[in-house]
Amino acid sequence: MNVRVRFAPSPTGFLHIGSVRTALFNWLYARHTGGTFVLRIEDTDTARNTEQSLRTILDGLAWLGLTHDEGPYFQSQRAAIYRQRVKQLVDAGMAYEREGAIRFKMTREPIVMNDLIAGKVTRELGDREVNDPDFVIVRSDGNPVFHFVNVVDDLEMKITHVIRGEDHLSNTPKHIALFRAFGVEPPKYAHIPMILNKDGTKMSKSDPDPVKARLASLTGYIEDGYLPEAVRNYLCLLGWSPKDDRQVLPIEEVIQKFDLPQVLRSNAKFDAAKLEWMNGQYINRLTGEELDRRVTGIPGADVAYRRRVLELLKSKVTLLKQFPERTKYFFTDDFPVEPVDAALLGKLADRYACVPTWDAASLEAGLKALATELGVKTGQLIHPCRMAVSGQTVGPSLYHMLEVLGRDRVLARLRKT
RNA sequence: GGCCCCAUCGUCUAGAGGCCUAGGACAUCAGAUUCUCAAUCUGGGUACACGGGUUCGAAUCCCGUUGGGGCCGCCA
Numbered sequence: 381m382n383v384r385v386r387f388a389p390s391p392t393g394f395l396h397i398g399s400v401r402t403a404l405f406n407w408l409y410a411r412h413t414g415g416t417f418v419l420r421i422e423d424t425d426t427a428r429n430t431e432q433s434l435r436t437i438l439d440g441l442a443w444l445g446l447t448h449d450e451g452p453y454f455q456s457q458r459a460a461i462y463r464q465r466v467k468q469l470v471d472a473g474m475a476y477e478r479e480g481a482i483r484f485k486m487t488r489e490p491i492v493m494n495d496l497i498a499g500k501v502t503r504e505l506g507d508r509e510v511n512d513p514d515f516v517i518v519r520s521d522g523n524p525v526f527h528f529v530n531v532v533d534d535l536e537m538k539i540t541h542v543i544r545g546e547d548h549l550s551n552t553p554k555h556i557a558l559f560r561a562f563g564v565e566p567p568k569y570a571h572i573p574m575i576l577n578k579d580g581t582k583m584s585k586s587d588p589d590p591v592k593a594r595l596a597s598l599t600g601y602i603e604d605g606y607l608p609e610a611v612r613n614y615l616c617l618l619g620w621s622p623k624d625d626r627q628v629l630p631i632e633e634v635i636q637k638f639d640l641p642q643v644l645r646s647n648a649k650f651d652a653a654k655l656e657w658m659n660g661q662y663i664n665r666l667t668g669e670e671l672d673r674r675v676t677g678i679p680g681a682d683v684a685y686r687r688r689v690l691e692l693l694k695s696k697v698t699l700l701k702q703f704p705e706r707t708k709y710f711f712t713d714d715f716p717v718e719p720v721d722a723a724l725l726g727k728l729a730d731r732y733a734c735v736p737t738w739d740a741a742s743l744e745a746g747l748k749a750l751a752t753e754l755g756v757k758t759g760q761l762i763h764p765c766r767m768a769v770s771g772q773t774v775g776p777s778l779y780h781m782l783e784v785l786g787r788d789r790v791l792a793r794l795r796k797t
Numbered sequence: 798g799g800c801c802c803c804a805u806c807g808u809c810u811a812g813a814g815g816c817c818u819a820g821g822a823c824a825u826c827a828g829a830u831u832c833u834c835a836a837u838c839u840g841g842g843u844a845c846a847c848g849g850g851u852u853c854g855a856a857u858c859c860c861g862u863u864g865g866g867g868c869c870g871c872c873a
Contacts, residue, residue, distance in 0.1 A: 390873050422873065481871050498802065506869050507799035519871040526873045550801055550868035571802085573866085578808070580865065614809090617822090621810055625821040644803095644810085647866055651808045654823040664836090695836050706835085747832095762832040774834045 383415025384540045387441075387448070388530070390422045391433030394585055394597040395440040397650070398545060398575045401615045405572055406543045407446040408616070408638040418537055419448035423456045424529055440598045444608045453537070455529050462524045465532045465562070466517065474561045480520030484528075484558065486513040491553035496570035496640040498546070503553045515554060527551060531558040539567050543640070546571045570640045573619055573647045583650060595652055605700025606655070607674070610662040614655045618648040628661050660698035667691065677704035679711045688784050692776050710785060713793070715771040720764035722797045727754070728761060729794035738787045740779035747779075769793045
C-alpha cells in the first residue's frame with residue numbers, strides 16, 4: 381500500500397509545539413514508508429485566517445526541515461467539493477436539514493476503532509449523545525464544519541493513515557461514520573498522546589505565565605536560538621524511543637526505526653531543560669564556520685576571527701542567542717572591569733610583550749614562569765588577567781582566549797588597568 | 798454529569814512473567830579538573846500510584862480505587 385499522510389493545521393497565527401510534533405510524526409512515517417506527506421491548510425474559519433498565519437506554518441515547517449510532498453491544499457478553495465458531498469449524503473437520506481443547518485444521521489451503535497497506537501477502542505454514546513446523536517455538518521450560514529470537511533478531504537486526498545493528536549480520539553467515531561456513509565473504508569488512525577507543561581497543564585500560547593506561554597509555540601524556539609535539528613531530535617523522544625541509551629541521534633536513523641505501534645500511549649510533559657541541554661549538544665558539534673552562518677548579532681568584518689571566537693565559545697553555550705553577549709569583549713573595548721592589581725598585570729604585560737610566538741602554549745608558559753618568579757600562585761595572575769581582558773569572571777580557557785584575542789588587544793587591556 | 802485514553806525516578810524513557818534488590822538521559826546533590834564555569838569527568842540520592850486477584854513467580858496479565866489528560870459546539 382502506498383502510504384499517504386497529512387498534516388492539517390489551522391492558520392491561527394502560531395504553530396503549537398504539539399502540532400509540530402504531530403507534523404514530525406507524520407513526516408517520519410511518510411519518510412519511513414516511502415509514502416507521501418500532504419500539507420493541507422484548514423482555513424474554513426475565515427475569522428482567523430490570514431496571510432501571516434499561513435507564513436508562520438510554512439516557515440515553521442521549513443525551519444524544521446519537514447518538507448511536504450504535496451500541497452498545500454486550502455479548504456477555503458474547495459467549497460464546491462464539499463457542496464457536492466453534502467448533496468450526496470442528503471440525496472441518500474443520510475443527512476437532513478433542520479433549522480437551516482444540515483445534520484448527519486449518526487449511527488446509534490457503539491463504534492469500534494482499531495487505533496494503531498491506542499489499540500482497540502469501543503466508544504459508547506455519551507449521555508447527551510444518547511438523546512440526539514446526529515450532528516451538524518453544514519451551518520445555517522452554509523459553511524461546512526470541521527468534522528465534515530476533514531473527512532471529505534481525507535477521502536478525496538486518499539489519505540491512508542490519519543496521525544493526529546489524541547484530542548481527536550473521541551471525535552473519530554463521527555469521522556468513521558461519515559466515511560461509511562460515503563461507502564468507503566476509513567483510513568487507519570493513529571492518535572498520538574498530548575504534550576503537557578511540566579506541571580501537567582495544557583500548553584497554551586495564552587497561558588498567564590509568560591514562560592509557559594512562550595514554550596507553547598515554535599516561534600519562541602526560533603527566536604531564542606535553538607537549532608532546528610535539536611528541537612526535532614527532542615520532539616522525536618517525546619512518545620517515541622530508539623530503545624537504546626542514546627538521546628542524540630541522526631534523523632536518518634529515526635526515520636529508519638520509526639513506526640506507529642511503538643509510539644507510547646501516555647501523555648508526555650515538556651522538559652525545557654532537557655531541550656536546552658540537547659541544543660548545547662548540537663551547537664558543540666558545529667564548526668566555527670557553520671556557527672558563523674547561523675549566529676546573528678556578532679559584529680566585526682573579519683570572518684576568520686569571528687569563526688575562531690565562535691569555535692572557542694561553543695562548548696560553553698546552549699542557545700545561539702547567548703553568543704553575542706558572551707563574545708562581546710572580543711569585538712569591543714567598551715566593557716566594565718572590576719578593580720585589579722595594575723602593577724601585577726603590568727608585569728604580565730611586559731612578559732607577554734616579548735613572548736616568542738603568540739599561542740596558548742607560550743602564553744601559559746610565560747604566565748607560569750612569571751608567577752614562579754614573583755612567588756605567587758598562578759591563580760593570582762590568571763583571575764585578574766581574565767577580568768582585565770574580558771571583564772568576566774568566567775569564560776573559556778584563559779590561554780586560548782588570549783591567543784584568539786591577539787597580542788595588541790591583550791597588551792593594551794593589561795596596561796589600561 | 799456521560800463517554801474515551803493513560804499511570805516506572807522531579808521530567809523524558811528502557812522494561813512485552815523470572816535477565817529488575819528496575820537500566821539510560823535531563824535536572825539535582827557531592828567530588829575532580831591546583832584558571833574560572835556556563836564546559837568536561839567521576840560518584841550519590843530518587844520510581845514500578847494504591848488495593849485485590851491470576852501464577853511456583855508480576856513493573857510486566859485481569860478487576861477495582863485513586864490520580865492525570867481528552868471529548869461531549871452551527872470552534873478547529
